[in-house]
Amino acid sequence: MKNAKVLSLLLLGLSTSVFAQDLDQAKKAIAAEQFDKAKKILKGLVQSNPDNGKNFFYLGDVYLAQNEADSAKMFFQKGLTAKDKGTLNYIGLGQLDLDAKNAVGASANFDKAASGIKKKDVDELLLIAKAYIKSENPNYKKAIETINKAxxxxxxxxxxxxxxxxxxYGNNNVNEAYSAxxxxxxxxxxxxxxxxxxxxxxxxxxxFDVAIKSFDEIVKLNPSFGPVYRELAETYYFWATSxxxxxxxxxxKALANYxxxxxxxxYSIESRMRHADFLILAKDYKALExxxxxxxxxxxxxxxxxxxxxxxxYENGNFAESSKALTEFFAKxxxxxxxxxxxLYLGLTKMAEAKKADGxxxxxxxNEGVVELNKAVEKDPVIATELNPIGTKMxxxxxxxxAARLFEVAVKNPKSKNYVYDYFYLGYALYFDYNEKTSPKEQLVKADEAFSKVIEAWPTSQEAYLFKARVNEQMATPESKMAALSSYEQYVKVLEAKDEAEKxxxxxxxxxxxxxxxxxxxxANSGDKAKAVENLQKLLTVDPANEYATKTLKALKA
Incomplete structure (x- = not known):
C-alpha cells in the first residue's frame, strides 16, 4: 500500500510536469504565431486533462486571435466546468463581451475571474489586461490600471x-511604451x-535603418523567431514607399523576408491571410492569386x-473571376x-465589366459601380486618393x-492629396461633356462650382479662371456673362503676375x-471706352495682327 501510494504520487507529479511542459510549448507556438501547432497541442491537453481550465482558456484564446469567435466561445464555456482554473474562461467570455461592445457584461465576467485570485497571484490580472488590449474595442486605460495592480x-x-x-502604445503614450x-x-x-x-x-x-538594425540583432539571437521576419518585411515595405x-x-527584400x-x-489559414494582406500592400497580385x-x-x-x-x-485583368469571387464574398x-x-474593388470590377468592345x-x-465607390469613400475617405489615375485615364x-462621375466621388475627401486636381478634372469633364442640345444646364453649374473650388484652394492658377469664364460664357445668362467677365479679368491679372517664360x-x-x-x-459694347481701349491695346501687344482689336480701336477713336 505504501509503495502504491508513492507510485501514485510520482505519477501525479509526472503528469503535472508533462502538462506544464506541453502548455509551455503551446504558449511558445502562439508567440511564434504557429497557431495550428498550438491548437493541436491544446486540443490534446483538453482531451487528456479536461479538469484543468487553462487548457480550454488558451485553446479558446487561439481561436479568438484567429477571429473565430464561435469556436472560442464554445471552449470558454466548456472550460468553466473544469475543476482547476475553470474561472480563467470568464476572461475569454469577457473579451467576447468587449468585442460586442458590452462593457458591463465584460466587467462582470472579469470580476468573476478575479474573485478567486490568491493574494500573490498575478496571472488572472495579466490575462484580464490582455483582454482589454486585444479586444476589437480596446480599453487601454483599464488595461494599464489592471497591469499596475499586478x-x-x-x-x-x-x-x-x-x-x-x-x-x-495603444493609449498613444509612445515614450512610456518604449520604457515598459x-x-x-x-x-x-x-x-x-x-x-x-x-x-x-x-x-x-x-x-527605418535603425529599426532594421534592431530586427537583425534579434535574428542573430534567434534565427527561428518567425515574427521578426514579418516585421523586417513590413519595415522594408514602408521604407520602399518613402x-x-x-x-x-x-x-x-520585403517579400523575401515575408x-x-x-x-x-x-502555414495556418491565419498566417496565410496575413501574408495575403502583405501581398496587397506590396502589390504582388500574381502571388496573391x-x-x-x-x-x-x-x-x-x-x-x-x-x-x-x-x-x-481584378488586378490581373480577370474581371469575370473578380466579379464572381466578390459576389461570393459579400454573400458570406x-x-x-x-x-x-x-x-472599392466591387465598384471597379463593375466598371470594368461595364466597358464595351467599342471602349x-x-x-x-x-453607375452600379459608382454606387459602390461612394460606399467605399463614405466608409474610409482615404480611398478617394486612389480614384484619380482611373478617372484621369477615362x-x-x-x-x-x-470621368465626371468618378471625380464626383473623388472630391468627397477634402484632405485627399489629389483634391485640387480632382476638382480640376471634374470641371473639365463636365465642361467637355456638355452638349447644348441634350445636357442639362445644371451640368455647367456643377462645372462652375468645381472651378470655384480650385480657385479657392489655388488662387494663382490661371487655368481655373479661364475655364470658369468659358463655363459661364456658355451659360449665356446676364448673370453668367458678368461672372465670365470677372473670371477673364482675373485670368489676365494672374497671368500678368507670372514670369515671361510662363506668359x-x-x-x-x-x-x-x-x-x-x-x-x-x-x-466696348457697354460704353466704357477707357477700359475697352486698355484691354484691346493689351490684346494687340499679345497678338499684333489681331484684326478685331485693330478695327474696334479705330472705331472707338473715331
Missing part, C-alpha cells in the same frame, strides 16, 4: 511590463517580443479568401467585416461623362487672346 504584487514580472508596453518594453527585456532577456516591440516603435517613427528611387530593391516568416509558421487559391483548398468557406481572390483577379461575410476596399460603357452597370480616352507658353498666349477679346468687347 506590478504592485510582482514588480519584476516581465510579462506585465510587456503588456504595459502594448497598453501604453525595455523593462520587460531587462527582466527577461529571452523575451524577444519585448525587444522586437521596441524596434517596431522605431520603425513607426520612420527611422524612397521611390529604391522601391524595387526594398520591396524585393517568405522567410511564412516558412517559420505552420496563388496564395488565395491555396487557401481555398484548405478552407472553401472563409469569406476573406474570396476577398483576396476578388482583389487579385458578416456586414461588420466589410471594409472600404471591398466596396464606351454600359451606363447602368457603370478623361484622356475622352469618356468625359464617366510666352502657347496655351497662355492663346488664353490671353481669348480673355482680352471678351473683356475688350464687353467694355
Amino acid at each position: 506590478l504592485l504584487i510582482d514588480d519584476k514580472n516581465a510579462q506585465a511590463y510587456l503588456l504595459l508596453g502594448d497598453a501604453q 518594453y525595455r523593462n520587460a527585456y531587462d527582466a527577461d532577456n529571452s523575451l524577444l517580443l519585448a525587444k522586437m516591440n521596441m524596434a517596431k516603435i522605431t520603425k513607426n517613427a520612420k527611422a 524612397e521611390p528611387a529604391k522601391y524595387n530593391e526594398y520591396i524585393q 517568405e522567410k516568416y511564412m516558412s517559420l509558421t505552420d 496563388k496564395e488565395a487559391n491555396e487557401m481555398k483548398k484548405l478552407d472553401n468557406v472563409n469569406p476573406r479568401i474570396y476577398r483576396y481572390l476578388g482583389y487579385a483577379a 461575410v458578416e456586414p461588420k467585416r466589410i471594409i472600404a476596399r471591398d466596396y 464606351t460603357y454600359d451606363e447602368k452597370i457603370f 478623361f484622356k480616352e475622352k469618356l468625359y461623362k464617366n 510666352a507658353k502657347p496655351a497662355n498666349k492663346k488664353g490671353l487672346v481669348e480673355a482680352l477679346t471678351f473683356v475688350g468687347a464687353h467694355y
Whole structure:
C-alpha cells in the first residue's frame, strides 16, 4: 500500500510536469504565431486533462486571435466546468463581451475571474489586461490600471511590463511604451517580443535603418523567431514607399523576408491571410492569386479568401473571376467585416465589366459601380486618393461623362492629396461633356462650382479662371456673362503676375487672346471706352495682327 501510494504520487507529479511542459510549448507556438501547432497541442491537453481550465482558456484564446469567435466561445464555456482554473474562461467570455461592445457584461465576467485570485497571484490580472488590449474595442486605460495592480504584487514580472508596453502604445503614450518594453527585456532577456516591440516603435517613427538594425540583432539571437521576419518585411515595405528611387530593391527584400516568416509558421489559414494582406500592400497580385487559391483548398468557406481572390483577379485583368469571387464574398461575410476596399474593388470590377468592345460603357452597370465607390469613400475617405489615375485615364480616352462621375466621388475627401486636381478634372469633364442640345444646364453649374473650388484652394492658377469664364460664357445668362467677365479679368491679372517664360507658353498666349477679346468687347459694347481701349491695346501687344482689336480701336477713336 505504501509503495502504491508513492507510485501514485510520482505519477501525479509526472503528469503535472508533462502538462506544464506541453502548455509551455503551446504558449511558445502562439508567440511564434504557429497557431495550428498550438491548437493541436491544446486540443490534446483538453482531451487528456479536461479538469484543468487553462487548457480550454488558451485553446479558446487561439481561436479568438484567429477571429473565430464561435469556436472560442464554445471552449470558454466548456472550460468553466473544469475543476482547476475553470474561472480563467470568464476572461475569454469577457473579451467576447468587449468585442460586442458590452462593457458591463465584460466587467462582470472579469470580476468573476478575479474573485478567486490568491493574494500573490498575478496571472488572472495579466490575462484580464490582455483582454482589454486585444479586444476589437480596446480599453487601454483599464488595461494599464489592471497591469499596475499586478506590478504592485510582482514588480519584476516581465510579462506585465510587456503588456504595459502594448497598453501604453495603444493609449498613444509612445515614450512610456518604449520604457515598459525595455523593462520587460531587462527582466527577461529571452523575451524577444519585448525587444522586437521596441524596434517596431522605431520603425513607426520612420527611422527605418535603425529599426532594421534592431530586427537583425534579434535574428542573430534567434534565427527561428518567425515574427521578426514579418516585421523586417513590413519595415522594408514602408521604407520602399518613402524612397521611390529604391522601391524595387526594398520591396524585393520585403517579400523575401515575408517568405522567410511564412516558412517559420505552420502555414495556418491565419498566417496565410496575413501574408495575403502583405501581398496587397506590396502589390504582388500574381502571388496573391496563388496564395488565395491555396487557401481555398484548405478552407472553401472563409469569406476573406474570396476577398483576396476578388482583389487579385481584378488586378490581373480577370474581371469575370473578380466579379464572381466578390459576389461570393459579400454573400458570406458578416456586414461588420466589410471594409472600404471591398466596396472599392466591387465598384471597379463593375466598371470594368461595364466597358464595351467599342471602349464606351454600359451606363447602368457603370453607375452600379459608382454606387459602390461612394460606399467605399463614405466608409474610409482615404480611398478617394486612389480614384484619380482611373478617372484621369477615362478623361484622356475622352469618356468625359464617366470621368465626371468618378471625380464626383473623388472630391468627397477634402484632405485627399489629389483634391485640387480632382476638382480640376471634374470641371473639365463636365465642361467637355456638355452638349447644348441634350445636357442639362445644371451640368455647367456643377462645372462652375468645381472651378470655384480650385480657385479657392489655388488662387494663382490661371487655368481655373479661364475655364470658369468659358463655363459661364456658355451659360449665356446676364448673370453668367458678368461672372465670365470677372473670371477673364482675373485670368489676365494672374497671368500678368507670372514670369515671361510662363506668359510666352502657347496655351497662355492663346488664353490671353481669348480673355482680352471678351473683356475688350464687353467694355466696348457697354460704353466704357477707357477700359475697352486698355484691354484691346493689351490684346494687340499679345497678338499684333489681331484684326478685331485693330478695327474696334479705330472705331472707338473715331
